[in-house]
Amino acid sequence: MEWFRLSLQLNNFPINRAEKLLRQIQDIPENKYQEYLDGRLDSIFKFHLENNPFYGRFCRTGNCEKWSDVPVMKKADLQQPLKNRLTKGFNNRKKTYVGKTSGSSGQPFIFAKDRFAHALTWAGFNNRYQWHGINLNKSLQARFYGIPLDFYGNFQERVKDRISLRRRFNIFDLSDKKMEHFLKRFEGSPFEYINGYTSAILMFAKFLRNKNVILKDICPSLKSCIVTSERLFENDKILMEHALGVPVINEYGASEVGLIAFESSQNEWILNSEDLYVEILDEENNILPAGQEGRVVVTSLYNKAHPIIRYDIGDTGIFSKEGNLKRPKLQKLIGRTNDLAHLADGKVVPGLTFYYVTKTIIADSGSIKEFIIIQKALDTFKIEYVSDREFTEEQVQKILAAIQKYVGKNLNVSFERKTLLIRSKSGKLKQFTSLI
Structure with missing residues (x-):
């Protein structure tokens, strides 16, 4: 049973159509990719300009004759009631997925994606995970995340975990006693990968190191560890890979846009160029070439429910000179601009x-x-x-x-x-x- 696919379908997310489109995009030749991106950027910009009153007001400052004229959006621009920002025809929950950012940057807000765009995001995640032998439909995940403590939120997350082949390791208690419990859960369980916050998994890895235990010896089915949301330092990565006994993979994303970049088996951060357009800008919003540090700005190419167009994600980074338009690479992710x-x-x-x-x-x-x-x-x-x-x-x-x-x-x-x-x-x- 493909539980991941089934859970998306039961919630009206057209994952089959999304996976088909993703394959079509990936089949576009490199010499035709500029044409694809130009077409999508023009299409999504005009769609929101014509159908989203909020975005129409946001762009009122003048004409946008070229892409660099399109104004940059920041979280502060979006911190108003969601109903004021939705595109016409997408105020029905049956047509949209509504989520909330964690607010770890100090600026949380509620966002929306149309259901096809959200399905396309998950198709992208599954595609990248398969680079490392992980299949979201079949692979059991050890999930190092927090969890809502209220009854309804807790119950809802545990149901989602069960359907999505995830087993939650609650990171709000990282005492040695709890770590012992974590370790016992890996014994005899067919976990294929760990996914979660860097700091929590690092704590677990240090616990294993101090016990002189390699986790893959305890759980032979383990293939990899995917860390997200927090900075991974190279020395910590080395420690974690030794203690866990599997490769540690960097994932870079944001709730409101999905997967931004993912580490390949060649240890390269490959940017998502299929349903996102990522730019690096300076403080005056000029587009910077590869090799220069600037602000990470993202456009969602398919989200019709809510404009995410030239959106300043709040991070700083550098493009690699080795990438190309179809397969751009992130040389370095430096951190939050407000830190x-x-x-x-x-x-x-x-x-x-x-x-x-x-x-x-x-x-x-x-x-x-x-x-x-x-x-x-x-x-x-x-x-x-x-x-x-x-x-x-x-x-x-x-x-x-x-x-x-x-x-x-x-x-x-x-x-x-x-x-x-x-x-x-x-x-x-x-x-x-x-x-x-």
């Missing part, structure tokens, strides 16, 4: 700088499980960490010296050991947060 630390002297530092500096120093200690950095004022930062024991004075001094060297001088940095770190409602762990 910046502003210092008293006017200096602006990427928040991940703190994470890199601190991580390189404390990674040698197996007792430190995870940590976050919080900026409380222009010159005040707090590091919260989960560890078997307090930082030693030597560790503290090394961290302070590194922060002074790589970030700035005259900063007040405090440390607090915690039994657990606060995650978002979805279970994500935000590595750097600015409260100013």
Whole structure:
């Protein structure tokens, strides 16, 4: 029984038609791909301009003679009631899929996709997973995610998990006792892949390392691990692959647009060019060539229910020079554009700088499980960490010296050991947060 396909069909998502279109798009020759993209961009832009009053008002600033004239949308532009943003004829729930972003960036909002566009998204996921021998219709997933705690939401997610061949590993409790329970669940279970938030799976991998256990020895059916939603550092990837005994694959996506990029078996991040059009723009909205860092901006080529046109996803990245129009590649995903630390002297530092500096120093200690950095004022930062024991004075001094060297001088940095770190409602762990 193909449970994944059946669950989509029962919910009126035309997955068969979506998979057929995906195959047709993938069969387009490279020398014809520009024509395909130009046609889709023109079609979806004109459709929303003519049928979506919200988008018509949004584009009122002038004529768009070429694609670069089309205005860039940000989350702030969409944070108004959904009914104000829906395309004519798509206010019926039978025609639309409605979802909500996690808000891990601090800017959650409700979005909509027409049912064909949503089916096309899932067809894309299944296609990419098959690169690594995973079939969403047949492969059992160990799902390292959060879960709603209210009765209805919890029940709904568990039903969806059962139908979609997913078994939930609730990441709101990552104690050693819970990790022992996780490990026992892998014994004798035919899991083919792990999917979930990077930080939670990393914690599990460290637990396995400390027990000197390789998970694939416990669960021989395991083929791969797919991490999403949070940054994966190269050293962490090496640790995870050793502890899990399978390849760790990077997935980059967003609820409102679907799959943006996926790592191939050759360790290349292949961008989704079938139902999305991805650009890298500078601060003045100029299109940047491959090799230059800028804002990731996405257009959904098939979503008729809601305009996602030149939408600033909130990330920064770099295109690879090795890609082409049909198979573009992401050289690097740098992080959230709003994860910046502003210092008293006017200096602006990427928040991940703190994470890199601190991580390189404390990674040698197996007792430190995870940590976050919080900026409380222009010159005040707090590091919260989960560890078997307090930082030693030597560790503290090394961290302070590194922060002074790589970030700035005259900063007040405090440390607090915690039994657990606060995650978002979805279970994500935000590595750097600015409260100013």
